[in-house]
Amino acid sequence: MQEGSFTWGRLEKQDRSLDKWIDWTWIIVLLVAAVLLFTINLGQLPLRDWDEGTVAQVAKEILHAPAGSMTWLYPTLGGEPYHNKPPLMHLLIALTYSLGGVNEWTARLPGSILTAISVPLLYCVGREIFRQRFCAVYSALVYLTMLPVVRHGRLAMLDGAVICFFILMILCVLRSRRDLRYCLGVGIAFGLICLTKGMLGILLAAVAVAFLFWDTPRLLTSGYMWMGMFIGLVPVAFWYLAQWWEYGRTFTNVGMVSQSLDRIWSSVENHSGPPWYYVLEILKYTWPWLIFLPSSLQLAKENQNLSWAKLVLVWMGVYLVAISLMGTKLPWYVFPVYPSLALVIGAKLGEVEDTRLLLSYPRFWVGSLTFLALVATGGSIYFSFVPTAKSDLQLQLIFAAVAMTMALAAILAERGDRQFLRVLFWGSYVSLLLFMKSNYWVWELAERYPVQPVATIIQKGTPSATKIYTSSLEHRPSLIFYSDRNIIPASFKQLQDHWHNHKQPYLLLDNSAVHALQLDSLKVIGQAEGWKLVTKAGNGE
Numbered sequence: 001m002q003e004g005s006f007t008w009g010r011l012e013k014q015d016r017s018l019d020k021w022i023d024w025t026w027i028i029v030l031l032v033a034a035v036l037l038f039t040i041n042l043g044q045l046p047l048r049d050w051d052e053g054t055v056a057q058v059a060k061e062i063l064h065a066p067a068g069s070m071t072w073l074y075p076t077l078g079g080e081p082y083h084n085k086p087p088l089m090h091l092l093i094a095l096t097y098s099l100g101g102v103n104e105w106t107a108r109l110p111g112s113i114l115t116a117i118s119v120p121l122l123y124c125v126g127r128e129i130f131r132q133r134f135c136a137v138y139s140a141l142v143y144l145t146m147l148p149v150v151r152h153g154r155l156a157m158l159d160g161a162v163i164c165f166f167i168l169m170i171l172c173v174l175r176s177r178r179d180l181r182y183c184l185g186v187g188i189a190f191g192l193i194c195l196t197k198g199m200l201g202i203l204l205a206a207v208a209v210a211f212l213f214w215d216t217p218r219l220l221t222s223g224y225m226w227m228g229m230f231i232g233l234v235p236v237a238f239w240y241l242a243q244w245w246e247y248g249r250t251f252t253n254v255g256m257v258s259q260s261l262d263r264i265w266s267s268v269e270n271h272s273g274p275p276w277y278y279v280l281e282i283l284k285y286t287w288p289w290l291i292f293l294p295s296s297l298q299l300a301k302e303n304q305n306l307s308w309a310k311l312v313l314v315w316m317g318v319y320l321v322a323i324s325l326m327g328t329k330l331p332w333y334v335f336p337v338y339p340s341l342a343l344v345i346g347a348k349l350g351e352v353e354d355t356r357l358l359l360s361y362p363r364f365w366v367g368s369l370t371f372l373a374l375v376a377t378g379g380s381i382y383f384s385f386v387p388t389a390k391s392d393l394q395l396q397l398i399f400a401a402v403a404m405t406m407a408l409a410a411i412l413a414e415r416g417d418r419q420f421l422r423v424l425f426w427g428s429y430v431s432l433l434l435f436m437k438s439n440y441w442v443w444e445l446a447e448r449y450p451v452q453p454v455a456t457i458i459q460k461g462t463p464s465a466t467k468i469y470t471s472s473l474e475h476r477p478s479l480i481f482y483s484d485r486n487i488i489p490a491s492f493k494q495l496q497d498h499w500h501n502h503k504q505p506y507l508l509l510d511n512s513a514v515h516a517l518q519l520d521s522l523k524v525i526g527q528a529e530g531w532k533l534v535t536k537a538g539n540g541e
Contacts (some may be wrong), residue, residue: 023127027120030140034116037144037433038154042112043105045442046452046478051332052156053477056107058082059093060481063102073239074246078486079465081247083255086239088195089158107156115153115160119144121167122339126346128174129308134353138421139346145428148285148331149338151441158197159335165192166204167339170311173208177216180224187225187232194236199256201236203322204336211314215307273329278320281334282341288406288424289345291368296348308347315340349421361413361420369413369420373406394438401431448476449529455482457526457533458508468506468533469498471513492517499536507534 047053058075065071075082075090092110100106122143126136143149153160172185186208194201212219219225243251283290300309316337323333352361380399383392405427412420435441458468462485469490479487487508490498499505499519506525509517509532523537 022133023124026123026133026137026140030120030123030144031116033429034119034144035113037150037429037436038112038116039109040433041437041441042108042154043103045104045439046445046450047104047107047156047481048442048444049448049476049478051158052107053479053481054084055090055093055158056156057477057481058087059090059097059107060102060484062087062090062094063097073242078480081250083243083247083251085158085198086195086236088192089161092161093156104156108154111157111160112154114164115149118153118160118164118167118339121164121171122342125167125171125174125339126343128171129311129343130347130350132350132354135308135346135350137346138349138353139343141425141429142289142345142349143339143342145425145432146286146289146338146342147432147435148281148335150432150436152332152335154436154441157332159332161196162193162200162204163335163339165189165196166336169193169204169208170315173212173219174307174311176219176225180222183219183222183224183228184231185228187228187230189232190229191232191234191236194233195239203319206322207315207318210318211311214314215310272327275324277329278324278334278337281331282337286338286341288369288372288409288428289341291365292345292348293341294364295362296344299348299351300344308343312340312344312347316344352421353418360416366410366413369406369410369424373403373410376400376403376406379403394434395440398431398434398438401427401434405431448474449531451476451479452482453528454508454531454533455479457528458483458485458487461525461533461535462506466506468508469495470508471495471510471517472508504535508532509534 047056054077058077061076061079062071065076072087072091072094075087089110093107096106096109100109119140123136123140126139127133130136130139153163166189169186169189172182172189176182176186190201190205193204209220243255247255286293300312303309304313319340320334320337326333376399380396380403383396383399405423409420409424409427412423458479462468464484465486467486467488468483469488471490471492473489473491475489476487492513495507495509495513495517496519499507499517507519510530511532514522514532514534519534521537522534525533525535527533
């Protein structure tokens with residue numbers, strides 16, 4: 001009897017060791033695949049407006065600040081106090097600047113790496129809530145191959161870091177159900193979110209609290225949990241108190257009200273939209289995984305007594321409703337919803353993998369894959385007839401890869417072959433890899449004039465630390481970053497006043513403004529992309 005118990009115990013220990021070995025293998029594979037996808041061609045395209053240019057410039061001013069200036073604690077933008085967000089990500093970018101120089105690659109690298117880390121973290125979350133490993137693997141792969149996740153995760157923004165810290169917080173919440181020491185991780189992750197994007201941490205913490213209230217309410221009264229939250233909040237409270245001590249009511253009015261709370265009930269900077277704005281964002285950009293979402297949500301509803309269903313329903317429901325009711329609408333606000341979509345879709349795909357008797361798949365799946373194959377084929381054919389250029393060939397190849405993936409997946413799904421999922425994952429990954437290697441992944445750059453040529457004439461034609469007034473009413477943070485000058489939008493009257501009241505003014509004007517203003521003693525220093533940098537003739541010029 002004792003010998004049998006010993007043998008059984010040894011087998012259990014071997015199984016646990018094998019499970020850990022398999023888990024670590026998947027973690028490493030997912031991390032390597034994510035790092036490749038999130039860093040390829042990272043620095044070849046210019047920074048975009050708005051957030052990229054702003055974040056990169058704040059980090060650059062932290063790097064170049066004089067010793068002892070405390071800019072790391074009191075960041076600036078254009079030499080003025082920057083109250084928008086806490087500086088955790090800006091500090092990380094400044095650190096990469098110090099190691100690799102100031103450029104697009106170093107500006108985007110910290111966010112890209114943190115977003116890549118979130119992929120194996122989501123796998124770990126899946127291992128906590130699903131019985132089958134396939135569900136966790138598929139969840140991580142769906143998340144890895146979502147276009148908005150990859151695109152926004154690669155940008156020099158704050159959202160990739162926030163989603164990494166939030167998934168870490170959820171993982172610690174799940175593990176704290178059996179080991180209270182993980183409550184410390186919950187608090188630390190919450191503090192990191194708050195130090196990255198301020199008051200968003202409160203909304204994301206509300207998601208975790210709502211899940212615990214439904215699934216494990218005893219943790220809400222645990223002293224360990226509140227101790228962990230207290231430890232995480234200490235540096236957050238220190239930063240906010242430091243800002244209030246330095247700036248007083250200015251920080252309260254600007255940093256906490258106009259830049260944070262005002263976004264809840266009003267549209268900041270005209271970024272508005274209907275309540276269904278984020279639903280449309282999900283419908284536009286989550287293909288092909290959107291095909292499986294209806295049946296996945298139905299599966300979650302049927303299993304809402306299980307922890308995984310409670311988590312994804314609360315995660316999607318609380319967060320999506322909250323941001324939909326906000327007055328300000330921005331595409332990247334929906335970023336934290338994507339991991340929950342990946343989890344619920346992963347649960348459905350894991351069920352498909354585990355069902356041995358399934359001989360056919362829903363006609364909707366096959367029809368949708370066929371439709372995507374036809375659309376992608378049309379795109380590839382269209383760009384094959386466009387006058388040949390490197391960019392058009394890139395699009396032709398990308399659409400061809402998508403078309404082949406969807407067509408082969410549709411054929412296999414029609415035959416009831418589970419291999420269609422593997423084809424879909426591999427094909428989606430390769431297609432995204434090709435897209436990120438192209439010149440199109442930051443497609444917003446085509447919506448405005450290129451700033452780098454204009455920034456070059458500004459750098460060459462003006463002294464450092466010069467304020468330049470421009471006839472463009474649109475603020476371009478990326479132009480400030482590349483020119484290393486403060487570019488201020490101004491009305492025609494303000495431009496004329498500045499011209500007449502300053503001995504050596506510098507104006508950046510479009511051609512129509514040059515003719516309309518009729519400035520005297522005008523000297524053109526340089527011109528690019530339809531813009532002219534001008535100053536007064538004479539005065540030693």
